[in-house]
Amino acid sequence: MTPQSKNTSSLREQLDKYFTNWKWFTLSLFICFTVAFIYLRYATDTYKxxxxxxxxxxxxxxxxxxxxxxxxxxxxxxxxxxxxxxxxxxxxxxxxxxxxxxxxxxxxxxxxxxxxxxxxxxxxxxxxxxxxxxxxxxxxxxxxxxxxxxxxxxxxxxxxxxxxxxxxxxxxxxxxxxxxxxxxxxxxxxxxxxxxxxxxxxxxxxxxxxxxxxxxxxxxxxxxxxxxxxxxxxxxxxxxxxxxxxxxxAIENKNAVVKATSDYINNRLAIVQQELSEVTQSSETIQQSNRLTDLSSQSSIFLQTERDIENQQIATSTELQVVEYLSDYLDENSGNGEIIPSNMSFQDNSTTSLIQKHNDLVMQRNRYLENSSEKNPVVVRLDAQIEKLKQNLSASLDNLISSNQIKLENLNKEENRISSQIYSAPKKQRIFRDLERQKGIKESVYVYLLQKREESAVSHGVSSPNAIIVDSAYASTLPIWPKKEILFLGAFVLGLLIPLTTIYLLDLLDNKVRTKAGLTKELSIPFIGDVPKSSTKQVFIDRHDYSPKAESFRLIRTNIDFMLSNVTKSKGKTIFVTSTTSKEGKSHTSLNLARSLSFSNKKVLIIETDIRVPKLNKYMGVENKTGLGLTNYIIDDKINFNDIINKVDDNLDMISSGTIPPNPAELLMDDKMEVLFNAVKNKYDYIIVDTAAVGLVTDTLLISKFADMVIYVVRANYLDKRQLHVAQTMFDEKRLPNMVTLLNGVIHKKGYGYGYGESPKKKRKLFSK
Incomplete structure (x- = not known):
């Protein structure tokens, strides 16, 4: 057999395991589909x-x-x-x-x-x-x-x-x-x-x-x-x-930030308004008391330079005051939940960035506090970050104040230098001009804060939501669960998977010999044939019996003739029948094989050498008229072998075991056994020897030298695969001559048959044992 044909045969055998159990697949599918239908009937639909x-x-x-x-x-x-x-x-x-x-x-x-x-x-x-x-x-x-x-x-x-x-x-x-x-x-x-x-x-x-x-x-x-x-x-x-x-x-958080900024600006406005009022009043007092008017025309170059310096002084003083106000605000509000107004037009971008980071952390901290306490590890970590940012921000503001003060001091020096060159400017007019400059600075700061307050008020009124709705909530028209297609597909898959897995696991855990393929896979011993399990209680086959059981013995008879073709035709052929354990059907096989050989007009003798547990007389119902058997022949030298032969049927005789002795092994080793086999070989065409099980006693091995062939019976669905090593060992060690295996009691599924004869029709059941 080629490897490809072996693979095909193996695949067919695997598939046959499942096809022969189609009834269980049908039942499983029916149950699974019923469960799926009931679930669909009572399950609650879920929509997305x-x-x-x-x-x-x-x-x-x-x-x-x-x-x-x-x-x-x-x-x-x-x-x-x-x-x-x-x-x-x-x-x-x-x-x-x-x-x-x-x-x-x-x-x-x-x-x-x-x-x-x-x-x-x-x-x-x-x-x-x-x-x-x-x-x-x-x-x-x-x-x-x-x-x-x-x-x-x-x-x-x-x-x-x-x-x-x-x-x-x-x-x-x-x-x-x-x-x-x-x-x-x-x-x-x-x-x-x-x-x-x-x-x-x-x-x-x-x-x-x-x-x-x-x-x-x-x-x-x-x-x-x-x-x-x-x-x-x-x-x-x-x-x-x-x-x-x-x-x-989100809107509440935004409004909270805007309100904090508005409060800060209102506080700053009150202070700047007071300072502006004081400067204006001082300017009016000096002007009235000294009767001063506008400055006289001076050299255009000096005046223009002085004006430029004044503008720089105003800008620097404005930024200095804003920075000082912000520094004071930072000192007054030491808590970590206060937001610092930012983007006050500082020339130093790093300060603006620190304020922005501070505000982001404060808003994040306040959001966590809505659902937890200040002892929350996340809030504690944020507090530490905010405190660190405050320290950096305070240092940055101090640097800004110092740099602006230095810049302002330099501008004042430059102004003094220019002013000294304006020799015609009276001292009182210079004082008046200083007051006017201070007034301009205060007015600039005041207008700036008013503008920011208005912007803050506007933003409070137009706070927009964070989430813009692209699609309002909508529901699917069809339920997402349960889905009939998925459930019925799952029921179909499960209905196939349950018996498939069960059969596979049972086969995986199965330790019995069941088929010819399973036997030949385990053993390298030649296979002579299998005997199907009979559906009737009939033990023996008849001459005109064409049942599968009778046909199987005819096929075995043919195989025996082929395998023993090299044996001398002038003498009878001795065939031993043994097994591993008892109840494997070796006596049943011996009897039916002997009957099948006798139906071919051959003289056949069946000898019962299983003298420990004899069964042939019971099976065949043959009366031993003399009461003598094999053991009597061995013990008593006066008994001739013809005296222990009993006729069973045409062309079929039998030698029973005789009296059960206390020393069966020693008796089988007697020289008279050789005399007996030599004698019957000259008288019969076939000698079928029903021997003891080799897995239990050594009786068969003691007389195996007289055998031309040993049929090793293995009962299907009975013998454990782990016991097959006994047969393989016998074969490997050549302890049994011309050894072959026979599988007895095989359960053939639908499709098996020889195609001959007729059997009584029976009522079929859906699930047979």
Whole structure:
């Protein structure tokens, strides 16, 4: 047999294991499809609800010029809008808790339908009015089932007490009132209504896990929100409310920043206004007391230079005062929750950057404090970062003050040099000019602060939400689960997989010899044939028997003739029949093989050498008239071998075992055994010897030298594969001559048969043993 044909045969054998068990596949598929149908019948449909938003970039919100000026403070600026941070904020427990409280998601109303329990979300058939404090209801976890017995009365489940709708009913967690709404078609007399109240935190945790918030891309500001919910209206309301709560908190945070800036500017305005009033009053006093008018014309070059210096002095003094005001503000507000106004037109960009970073950290700290305490490790770490930034900012402001003071001192020196050259300018006029310069500085600072206050007021009125709605929440028209196609496909796969796996595992764990392929795979001994298990109680085959069992022995008879063709034809051929253990059918095989050979007009003698447990007389029902057998012949020299031969049928004789001796092995070693075999070989064509099992005793090995062939019987579905090594060892060591194997009791499935003869028809069962 070629390797390709071996592989094909092996594959066919593997497939046959499953095809022959098609009934179990059919039953498994039927059960799995039935379970899938029942699940579809009673399962609750789940729909997908989705919404899409875009996180707005505050640097690009050009609503109007006034709103953009708020960004000059640096309060809303971001170097890069972190969408991942906003995803965490949207899905935070605090915002989802607000959604649960706003929509009363901790209270659910269910009504029993004809098949399953249904949740009624909007316009429930029953309204519950709690008479207790809302803070208590946040922690209630209970389920209440009402049986409506009339339009005015109801009973609780497992209770015979009749109650009226509208009555004040005392419950373990407080008093409440049930008000029915019989306008709703769901509420009918005889219906059961279940109200489930759960703790708000528990419900918030549930939706915190169910709501999925994802970004379409790392660099994209688009965020997708999805939720799987049995009630579509409920899912839509949850996502819409989630977006609304997020925008509400974002606007509140922005307004808080603007208010802090406005308060700071108002405080600075009051101080500058007082200083400007004092300078103006001093200027008026000097002018009135000295009767001074405008300065006389001077040399155009000196005057222009002086004016340039004055402008630089004003600008430097203005920046110096703003820096000093900001330094004072930083000293006065030592807490970590205060926002510092930024972008006050400093020439030093590093200071502006430090203020921006400080404000970002303060806003992040305040956001965490909404859901935790100041002892939170994240808040403590942010406090440390804010304190460090304050120290750096204070040092930066001190440097700015020093540099501006030096610059101002240099400008004053330059002004004195120019002023000394204006020899015609009176001293009092110079004093007046100094006062005017101070007045100009104060006015410039005052106008600057007024402008910023107006910009802050405008920004407070036009605060825009962080989330721009791209797609409002919407629900899928078809349920995402359960899906019939997937369930029935899964049922089909499982229906095939269960018997497939079971058969495979049983085959994997199977340690019995069952088929010719299994036997020849384990042994390298020649195979002479197999005998099918008979479907009747008939033990022996008949001359005109054409059953599969009879045909199998005819085939074995032919194979024996072929294998023993080299044996001398003038003498009979001796065939031993043995097995590993008892009950493998060696006696049954010996008898039927002997009968099959006798049907071919050959003289056949069957000798029973299994003198420990003799069975042939019992099987054949032959009467031993003399009462003598093999053991009697060996013990008593007066007995001739012809005296122990009993006729069974035409061409078939038998020598039974005789009296059971205490020393069977020693008897079989007697020289008279050789005399017996030599004698019967001259008289019979075939001598069939029913021997003892070689796996139990050595009797067969003692007389194996007289055999021309040894048929080693292996009973299918009985012998453990681990015992086959006995037969293989015998073959390898050549302890049994011309050894072949025969598989007995094979169960042939549909399709097996010899095609000859007729057998009685039987009623078929779906699942036969």
């Amino acid at each position: 609800v989705a919404a899409t938003i875009k996180i707005a970039d505050s640097n690009k919100q050009n609503i109007n010029r006034e709103a953009n000026t708020v960004n000059d403070y640096g309060l809303f600026k971001r170097e890069q809008n972190s969408v991942l941070d906003e995803i965490q904020v949207i899905g935070s427990r605090s915002i989802i808790t607000s959604v649960v409280e706003e929509l009363n998601l901790n209270i659910q109303c269910f009504i029993q339908g004809s098949i399953k329990e249904l949740e009624i979300y909007k316009n429930p058939p029953l309204t519950i009015n709690f008479l207790e404090n809302d803070s208590i209801l946040k922690y209630v976890d209970t389920s209440i089932t009402l049986n409506v017995i009339s339009k005015s009365q109801f009973t609780f489940k497992n209770s015979d007490r009749t109650l009226n709708f509208g009555d004040n009913i005392s419950m373990p967690f407080g008093n409440l009132v049930f008000t029915p709404n019989f306008v709703q078609p769901e509420l009918k007399v005889g219906k059961s209504i279940t109200v489930k109240i759960r703790p708000i935190k528990k419900v918030a945790s549930h939706y915190n896990e169910k709501i999925k918030i994802t970004s379409t891309d790392v660099n994209s500001s688009i965020i997708n929100l999805t939720l799987e919910e049995p009630v579509t209206e409920k899912g839509v309301d949850i996502l819409n409310e989630l977006i609304e709560q997020y925008n509400k908190i």
